[in-house]
Amino acid sequence: MANISTRFFGLDLQSPIIAGSSSMTGHAEQVLKLAEAGAGAVVLKSIFEEEIFAELQEELSMRSGLNSDPEYLDYFDYVIKEDTLRKYLKLISEVKAKTTVPIVASINCVSSSEWTLFARKIEEAGADALELNMFITPSDPAKSNDSSENFYLETIQKVLHVVKIPVTVKISHYFSNLAGMVQKLAATGVAGIVVFNRFYNPDVDIESESVVVADVLSTSHDYLLPLKWTGILSGIVDVDLAGTSGIHTSETAIKFLLAGASAVQIASVIYPSGASVITKMNREISDWMDKKGYKTIDEFKGKLSQKTSSAQAWERTQFMKYFGEKAFK
Amino acid sequence: MSTNKEYLQNEREKEWRVELRKKIANKERTAKERVRMNEMDPFERIKYQNREVNLGLTAEQAQAEAARCLDCPNPTCMEGCPVSINIPKFVKYIEAGQFLDAAKALKETSALPAVCGRVCPQEKQCESTCFYTQKMKKDPVAIGYLERFAADYERESGFMSIPEVAPSNGIKIAAIGSGPASLSFAGDMIKLGYDVTVFEALHEIGGVLKYGIPEFRLPNKIVDVELNNLKKMGVKFVNNFIVGKTVSFDDLKAEGFEAFFVASGAGLPRFMGIPGENYNGILSSNEYLTRVNLMNAASDEFDTPVIRGKNVAVIGGGNTAMDSVRTAKRLGAERAMIIYRRSRAEMPARVEEVHHAEEEGIEFINLANPIEYFADEKGKVNRMRVQRMGLGEPDASGRRRPIVLEGSDFDIPVDLVIVAVGVSPNPLIPSALSDLKVSKWGTIEVGEETMQSSIPQLFAGGDIVRGGATVILAMGDGRKAAENMHEYLQSKHQ
Numbered sequence: 001m002a003n004i005s006t007r008f009f010g011l012d013l014q015s016p017i018i019a020g021s022s023s024m025t026g027h028a029e030q031v032l033k034l035a036e037a038g039a040g041a042v043v044l045k046s047i048f049e050e051e052i053f054a055e056l057q058e059e060l061s062m063r064s065g066l067n068s069d070p071e072y073l074d075y076f077d078y079v080i081k082e083d084t085l086r087k088y089l090k091l092i093s094e095v096k097a098k099t100t101v102p103i104v105a106s107i108n109c110v111s112s113s114e115w116t117l118f119a120r121k122i123e124e125a126g127a128d129a130l131e132l133n134m135f136i137t138p139s140d141p142a143k144s145n146d147s148s149e150n151f152y153l154e155t156i157q158k159v160l161h162v163v164k165i166p167v168t169v170k171i172s173h174y175f176s177n178l179a180g181m182v183q184k185l186a187a188t189g190v191a192g193i194v195v196f197n198r199f200y201n202p203d204v205d206i207e208s209e210s211v212v213v214a215d216v217l218s219t220s221h222d223y224l225l226p227l228k229w230t231g232i233l234s235g236i237v238d239v240d241l242a243g244t245s246g247i248h249t250s251e252t253a254i255k256f257l258l259a260g261a262s263a264v265q266i267a268s269v270i271y272p273s274g275a276s277v278i279t280k281m282n283r284e285i286s287d288w289m290d291k292k293g294y295k296t297i298d299e300f301k302g303k304l305s306q307k308t309s310s311a312q313a314w315e316r317t318q319f320m321k322y323f324g325e326k327a328f329k
Numbered sequence: 330m331s332t333n334k335e336y337l338q339n340e341r342e343k344e345w346r347v348e349l350r351k352k353i354a355n356k357e358r359t360a361k362e363r364v365r366m367n368e369m370d371p372f373e374r375i376k377y378q379n380r381e382v383n384l385g386l387t388a389e390q391a392q393a394e395a396a397r398c399l400d401c402p403n404p405t406c407m408e409g410c411p412v413s414i415n416i417p418k419f420v421k422y423i424e425a426g427q428f429l430d431a432a433k434a435l436k437e438t439s440a441l442p443a444v445c446g447r448v449c450p451q452e453k454q455c456e457s458t459c460f461y462t463q464k465m466k467k468d469p470v471a472i473g474y475l476e477r478f479a480a481d482y483e484r485e486s487g488f489m490s491i492p493e494v495a496p497s498n499g500i501k502i503a504a505i506g507s508g509p510a511s512l513s514f515a516g517d518m519i520k521l522g523y524d525v526t527v528f529e530a531l532h533e534i535g536g537v538l539k540y541g542i543p544e545f546r547l548p549n550k551i552v553d554v555e556l557n558n559l560k561k562m563g564v565k566f567v568n569n570f571i572v573g574k575t576v577s578f579d580d581l582k583a584e585g586f587e588a589f590f591v592a593s594g595a596g597l598p599r600f601m602g603i604p605g606e607n608y609n610g611i612l613s614s615n616e617y618l619t620r621v622n623l624m625n626a627a628s629d630e631f632d633t634p635v636i637r638g639k640n641v642a643v644i645g646g647g648n649t650a651m652d653s654v655r656t657a658k659r660l661g662a663e664r665a666m667i668i669y670r671r672s673r674a675e676m677p678a679r680v681e682e683v684h685h686a687e688e689e690g691i692e693f694i695n696l697a698n699p700i701e702y703f704a705d706e707k708g709k710v711n712r713m714r715v716q717r718m719g720l721g722e723p724d725a726s727g728r729r730r731p732i733v734l735e736g737s738d739f740d741i742p743v744d745l746v747i748v749a750v751g752v753s754p755n756p757l758i759p760s761a762l763s764d765l766k767v768s769k770w771g772t773i774e775v776g777e778e779t780m781q782s783s784i785p786q787l788f789a790g791g792d793i794v795r796g797g798a799t800v801i802l803a804m805g806d807g808r809k810a811a812e813n814m815h816e817y818l819q820s821k822h823q
Contacts, residue, residue: 053730060725069678071647072797073726075599075751077670079770082602111733113700115714117603151735162604 002289004282006040006297008240009129009265010166010191011102013040015282016297019275020244020265021046021106021133021170028094030275035101038282040263042095046106046133047088049257056080071171085118089125096199102128106170108135112155119159119167129166132159135197138174145176149184156188166191170244172191172199175231186239194242195226195233217268222246227259231314234260235307250284260302270295337407340418341400349421349766350400359461363468364394371688378627378659379544382685383447383477388428391478395424398470401460406472409458411805412439412513416455416472423475430501432483433490435476440516441509441555441804443484444538446477447547449801450679484554491561495522502584503528505572505758508536508793509800510592512555513807515564521815526565526586530757533623534566537792538800540619543652545659549622553662573761586756588786591773592803597753605702606748608721610636610710614645614653614749621811626813638745640664642713644699645749646676651683655746665691666741670698670718675728696720698731700738702746713743727747732741752791762787772796780810781817788814 006016019025019034019042027043034042059076074165088105095103105127109115115132122130134155136148152169159167175181175197185193203214223246230243243256253264269277294300306314342348369383376381386394398420406416415434422431433444434787446615451473457463459469483489500523504511507529515525533539535552560566572581578589598613602605617635617685620626626635641657643650646669658665667686669676670697676683687693696718717737720729766774767785772780773789780788790806792798798806 026529057725071645072595072751072795073650073728074645074647074677075797078599078601078750079753082599083769085602110717112735113698113733117700120604154735 002286003296004286006262008242009168015040016263017281018263018265018279020267022267026043031095033275035099037278039100039278041104041132043104043106046108047107052081052084092125092127096126104129104131106131106133108133110156115155116158118160119163123163123165132169135172155277168192170197172197182233182237186237192240194244195229198245218246220248223252230261231259232306234302234305250281257301258304260305346532358397362396364390364471375658375689382545385481386474386478387756391423392519394471395420405458406455409454411801412808428482431479436492439708440513442476443551446473468588494520494562498522500587502588503586504590506593507534508594510803510807514590514811517811519562519564519809528570528572529568530571532569540623543656573757588814591758591760591789592791593755593793594750599751600748608702608704608710609708611746614747615650617653617747636745637661640743641745642666642668642743643747644668648678650749651678651686653749655686658689666694668697669733712740714738714740779813
């Protein structure tokens with residue numbers, strides 16, 4: 001039986017299948033189920049600074065009838081954040097006490113002071129690593145590329161300055177020079193980069209003519225964009241990569257490993273299939289490796305990356321002759 | 330005491346009021362300027378922790394100000410008063426020169442007029458709904474100053490009136506905590522003939538009025554006079570007594586107490602949870618003010634003096650922050666600073682307190698938020714890092730939301746930091762009663778109209794219900810709870 005252990009988050013993982021951050025990983029019981037099913041690591045549900053703000057708004061709205069002293073309303077600025085953090089830190093220590101599988105905390109903040117504050121507390125609570133779930137919506141035309149990019153880099157540096165646990169970063173593909181940016185991120189000293197963040201998306205209902213919430217879960221075809229960039233980036237940056245979005249089968253997971261990822265993060269597929277999908281994927285990866293004669297993941301990791309295969313295969317973006325030669329009804 | 334429309338109308342139509350209205354034409358009344366409070370000189374007053382800043386009005390000033398009041402047929406000012414003081418009645422008594430009657434009118438519905446006249450945010454309550462403010466866009470009648478005048482006059486006259494008390498009905502009830510909500514509750518219940526005992530955990534009666542509000546704003550002797558009034562009416566006070574620890578509710582029930590009013594306040598200090606907050610020299614406003622106000626910590630002759638900083642930063646923008654920073658100034662701070670993350674416009678403190686603080690040389694560093702503290706080799710704070718904030722869109726409280734300005738961090742040398750970012754409800758009572766329904770923030774849940782909790786014989790009000798309330802709102806809760814507990818007990822005894 002092949003050895004499917006790998007390394008990501010600067011940690012040795014028993015499997016390349018990581019349970020990614022999702023609503024499931026916000027509950028101790030489910031985190032433990034995922035760990036028992038054989039996950040290489042479990043990334044806890046992200047703490048979102050924006051979520052804390054939304055809760056604050058809800059509380060303030062409820063308080064209007066009570067004529068609360070505004071001094072007391074100020075107090076909620078602090079207490080809601082503290083309460084959210086306290087629950088999160090409790091989750092970390094609770095699951096850490098019950099499993100040896102690495103537990104990774106995940107945070108998404110707006111300001112760099114909050115990123116560093118949360119990071120310190122998370123380290124104190126005993127998390128094995130920290131994933132920075134970073135994203136600034138590039139929708140402000142007045143903001144320069146540099147200011148956004150510098151925010152990422154400076155925030156990471158500040159976090160790295162205050163914690164000793166490994167720090168990884170989960171990013172989106174919204175950068176004008178993605179490869180250049182990933183290289184800069186790698187140079188900060190992060191222990192890995194996850195491509196790409198999956199976002200809440202709006203959709204349009206044409207009957208009610210309103211903006212609605214799009215399907216939240218990924219489909220099994222969503223993996224192509226992160227796979228492409230794993231192939232391109234793994235050849236040019238010196239940092240561990242993990243792919244995520246649309247990875248529903250062991251076959252897709254193997255594609256990422258071949259493209260150069262050290263691991264993959266899965267979430268959507270666990271909702272319908274349960275934690276056992278991790279056990280199944282682990283077994284199928286091992287079977288495939290046996291069939292191919294690979295004893296370790298390192299033997300084939302990055303075998304098809306841009307560095308070792310055709311650059312054009314990964315970088316081609318136009319269909320050219322492909323559709324031109326296809327017939328239609 | 331009833332405050333319904335018919336009663337108010339009858340009072341207004343009494344001969345003396347009608348005559349008084351005729352004496353001065355409304356045009357003449359409205360042409361008068363609002364009186365200015367007499368104040369102690371800022372340079373002089375900062376030398377004393379226990380000398381009051383506001384000196385009160387003279388009788389002439391008070392009568393002139395009272396004459397501005399139009400004695401409206403529909404006194405909208407009363408809508409802004411949580412304890413429904415008959416405002417036109419007491420104001421007109423002042424105009425008529427019958428100051429003792431004015432004080433008596435105040436005591437019909439308020440157990441603490443001298444206190445309210447000093448610490449109520451009148452600009453947000455009665456004065457905000459005064460005819461002058463609402464219809465004429467002019468400075469309102471100085472209701473707060475007049476309230477203080479009447480209460481002070483009565484006290485200094487030596488002719489303190491004691492409100493009438495109904496014959497005893499023999500029903501024992503308890504109030505837990507001795508702050509404004511409890512005192513107001515006790516005042517109403519004793520008038521109705523109940524056997525009222527107020528239990529206080531600290532060694533002094535008065536709750537936040539004593540431990541929280543410095544003497545330069547509310548002298549303890551003023552509070553004591555009001556407490557003595559309640560004692561004379563028959564209210565019993567037991568201090569150094571923690572209900573839920575010293576004895577249980579069951580013990581009190583066994584002693585014959587039939588109902589309880591919990592007003593145990595919000596005395597659990599909060600911190601920001603930022604790095605370095607545990608260094609020496611960083612303390613909560615609760616600790617700082619309680620030690621200075623109640624434990625003589627400002628005096629070096631006592632065993633546990635408080636730290637006297639030269640560069641003192643107070644974090645927060647409410648009245649507690651103002652009280653702390655002004656106390657620090659009086660204790661010798663060369664640089665006493667308010668550090669608040671929102672702008673001046675969003676500061677929750679009373680306008681008068683901010684104005685007084687400014688006069689006293691307090692430095693306001695607005696739109697700034699502490700993010701870390703640093704210490705010397707002995708672990709004593711010597712520097713704080715602050716980040717600049719901007720203002721975003723208004724949040725659900727209507728105030729603009731503070732937003733971090735990245736890269737704007739700067740350091741301020743400090744040797745004393747007082748954190749005044751709010752307090753949590755006192756957890757003692759909720760933890761002693763498993764059947765008591767509490768919110769996720771630890772406040773006791775009560776019916777909005779009745780103040781009755783999930784335990785029928787237990788009513789609650791003030792900060793333990795609201796989380797944070799002004800003195801007068803807490804007093805309003807006490808009155809509402811008294812009315813409903815009375816109804817509950819009467820139906821039980823029928």
